[in-house]
Amino acid sequence: MKIVNPLYDKAFKYLMQNERFAKKILSIILDETVEELHLSQQETVVADEKRQLTLFRLDFKAIIKKPDGTRHKVLIELQKSKYITDIQRFRAYLGANYLKPEYEKNKLNEDIKVSYPIITIYILGYNVIDIPYLAVSVNHNVINSVNKKTLNLKSEFIELLNHSSHILQVTRLPEKRESILEKFLVLFNQAWCTEYKYILDLQDIPDEFAEIAKYLQTPLSDDEFRRQLEAEDEIDTIFERQEAKYIKQIEEAKQREIEAKQREEEAKQREEESRIKLVIKMKKYGEPIEDIIKETGLSKEQIDKL
Secondary structure, eight states: OEEEOTTSHHHHHHHHTSHHHHHHHHHHHHTSEEEEEEEOSOOEEEEOTTTOOEEEEEEEEEEEEOTTSOEEEEEEEEEEESSOOOHHHHHHHHHHHHHSOEEEEOTTSOEEEEOOOEEEEEEESSOOTTOOSSEEEEOOOEEOTTTOOEEOOOOHHHHHHOEEEEEEEGGGOOSSOOSHHHHHGGGGOGGGBOSSTTEEEOSOOOGGGHHHHHHHHGGGGOHHHHHHHHHHHHHHHHHHHHHHHHHHHHHHHHHHHHHHHHHHHHHHHHHHHHHHHHHHHHHHTTOOHHHHHHHHOOOHHHHHTO
């Protein structure tokens, strides 16, 4: 079955705007039940002016059900990038969410400012070298600093000033998929890209996600949708060319620097050899030590060793 590649911004937005599918997907990633979900703003696509790199972001307000049955309101910040991205950009968008005010109606129907815990999700189309896993979750533990014991402590102060993260690297998908998360990420399997990278030809569709796959198949018959995917693909091609050119320039600059240092070291070596020869020659002819020091710039101790 051919589907639009959800790693592409247009296709991913299309997928996550379906509330039923978005709740299912986020529940799988968070490993908790997302009972209510609201897309709090349209997607944010920010371009890197130097390298024309885009980073796609969606923000959700959600109510999640914890294993103990309690329900919590949270903000979910989902960031997606096809290409290696400066980590400072991820931090900047996270910081913006901490600063952004949220409001709710009180019993008097007045707007009051509120704060919610933030959960971040990163879907990456590349490998982070020092995270050699398909998916990792980072959750804050509370530890007693005196005796180093983990505490079973619930605190609004801690929840609002710390956040959990989930990092998915779709290019690390294993051949054997057993967990529900691995089966879901089959829909992102870049090994099944067709000649058009924005189209995946799924070779295996887990039953649990057959409906989502069918949903992602629908836009292929929409000419306008495909044109927008093609435009995104063209931007990616430009990026790849610029990235290759950028990397080549860096490598060439590094090589020039290495060669310049080599030449500098060789020149120093030749100069040192010339000094040694001159010292030996002057000592042979009985030149005063003061004249040798003046002529070669070496110290008496250095000259005595030759």
